[in-house]
Amino acid sequence: MRKVIVQKFGGTSVADTEKIKNVAKTVIKEKENGNDVVVVVSAMGHTTDYLVKMAKDLSPDPSGREMDMLLSTGEGVSIALLAMAIQAQGYEAVSFNAMQIGIITENVHSKARIIDIKTDKLKKNLKEGKIIVVAGFQGVTEDGEITTLGRGGSDTSAVALAAALNAERCDIYTDVEGVYTTDPRIVPKATRLDEISYEEMLELAHAGANVLHPRSVETAKQFNVPLRVRSSFKTENLGTLILGVDKMEIYKPVTGVASDLSQARIVVCDVPDTPGQAAKLFSSLAKEHISVDMIIQSYARKVSNTNDIAFTIDSSDLDKTIKTLDSLKKDLNCGDIQVNDNIAKVSIVGAGMIDRPGIASTMFQTLADLGVNIKMISTSEIKISCLVDKDDAERALKALHKVFELEGDETAVVKGDLPDV
């Protein structure tokens, strides 16, 4: 039986007709390898920005339904053009939008989740030897309403299609050459990883590495779809393979380091030490769709019988958070609320740190040697994150990258692909 390979090309990779011709060549090469090929594409270059601008001209707050109708046209253009480019090279190709295939999502606009993918049409066309070009980022409800998947949408479309077709692999072609030990824009000696586990990739993504949206990695992990992140422009490089930790050979305790400059820390002081206070606080934030990252609550002070609860959020949610907390202050019966957005989170990630003692102390000692003050610490099985002053982040990152032996000889220069929306 022939193997199915799903390929995904982002907006930068199909930004103009010359680039689309190059994508066609990459697609055909995979077909020539003897595989069945399904290609997922995003909207061309800055199409989405242009469409959003027109919408904003017409309405300060356009309806989610019509916004999804509008944005879904972007991929409609790129799929047809790519199918034509493949046909022009003498290969059979056919494009489908999400409605034609039946990429079924929840009935939610601008950030719908895929709940089912019909495979009849896909399998029939693959059987006929055709290369299939699919619109990423979009879906359709059972009632025929057009939806979009939100950030990381096209990657998620590709992974979900790979899962539905039981594909051999899902190749995410992008502007970067793979997953690096850290951001090469900050640390030029960052090295490309040949392999990384889903779990590590997720921790790195959440820690601020922008190669893949966590959602697509989660979907790949859930369905055990091997993901390859590779360059659209240097297709001879195999990039980085993301797969189950059980299939990896772990050779270093730390796989990557990352910094996230977009966080803000909130400390809610003197919260009375009675049950349900933390639940009240964080459920109020959740109701406002504010994602909380690190949370620290220390022992209750004996004299006042109160706690300080500290947590971090994305800076873009800062105003909303302060508003929510202000309205909650009386109910919580707490003291001051302190805000600090001059902070950064520095993390080390590695499946190899499990059962290997001393990794945390090496991290803390490295920061201490630099004179970097640690404001908060949080850990998971495969990640240790420290909150530091924003000005210290770059020094900390470079030192950690070196001390955990992640440096390479080459200098990597990469830039990010255009995100969906």
Added chain:
Amino acid sequence: MRKVIVQKFGGTSVADTEKIKNVAKTVIKEKENGNDVVVVVSAMGHTTDYLVKMAKDLSPDPSGREMDMLLSTGEGVSIALLAMAIQAQGYEAVSFNAMQIGIITENVHSKARIIDIKTDKLKKNLKEGKIIVVAGFQGVTEDGEITTLGRGGSDTSAVALAAALNAERCDIYTDVEGVYTTDPRIVPKATRLDEISYEEMLELAHAGANVLHPRSVETAKQFNVPLRVRSSFKTENLGTLILGVDKMEIYKPVTGVASDLSQARIVVCDVPDTPGQAAKLFSSLAKEHISVDMIIQSYARKVSNTNDIAFTIDSSDLDKTIKTLDSLKKDLNCGDIQVNDNIAKVSIVGAGMIDRPGIASTMFQTLADLGVNIKMISTSEIKISCLVDKDDAERALKALHKVFELEGDETAVVKGDLPDV
């Protein structure tokens, strides 16, 4: 019961967001009149040209299927934007593409014919008080393949929707203020007609008046849908109502005059006078999709027992026609083939000329007085066309416009709306 009004706006009327806001106002005014409103829109301004250009960059001969996938995105953009613009004015609106509604066509690309329109979704949304915005020019096959309707497609979409919804009227908003007695670019004293019959409109369209594509008029005639052609920009003008001849008061023998400069005349000389020769000739042309307009065959010459067969075609088909005739020459056993593309067809049209003698002779005498030589004549019940030298066309048109009392006092200045594709 509330009346349904279908409105159609062409590409020029929705060329930018400012114009879309104006369209929204016109739509809302009709809603405020107490009617249910369904709006059909074309792609914005030059979108289609831009998409076609990209397709041509990728392939000298892109597949019809992918071309339809590509072009259908144009209306996808304009419907969502118009729905947003209507919503921004505080009215409920919802946009649908052809696939969502079920505008079912034949399985033919780039010039499909509508065979059915599902009305459930439309009726449900109208009942809920919503203004419905529908993508013109596109359809879908029973198998879910996207098709386009070809030239005049959006007008045809609008008329077919009006028929399916048993609409009170279909208003075609365009750059012109209505149907004129002749082309105002040639005869500034042309006057706008308040009413014209489907049949006259068809004859005028075929005679070179470009206000509406004949196909949409034919559909309106078939389902007896009153059509109003009116200005997008001067909405206070009611334009021209096109309706059944039985509902009209006929007040002048001639309704309009038109000239068509895009024709070429072919004379196939000395065709042996045996049965089946004309059939052979014209079926060969039909096979090549060459439309023939006027056909003249005179009496067979007694000496040679041969005929000359003369006919006119659109100049754009000239090369194809000559090629077809060359390959047919031996089989027809005919003589020379003469070609003249320095000609024009001048026509007078009017349902009132039936049973009113002297119209034809007035036309011929008018041309004779000008010294214009008539090369061919063809007539239908409500039209008389004469082929003349191209240089004589304008003079002939002006004189006929005057002699049949079509002149007005005002000077009309109009320009054409962008055609679909």
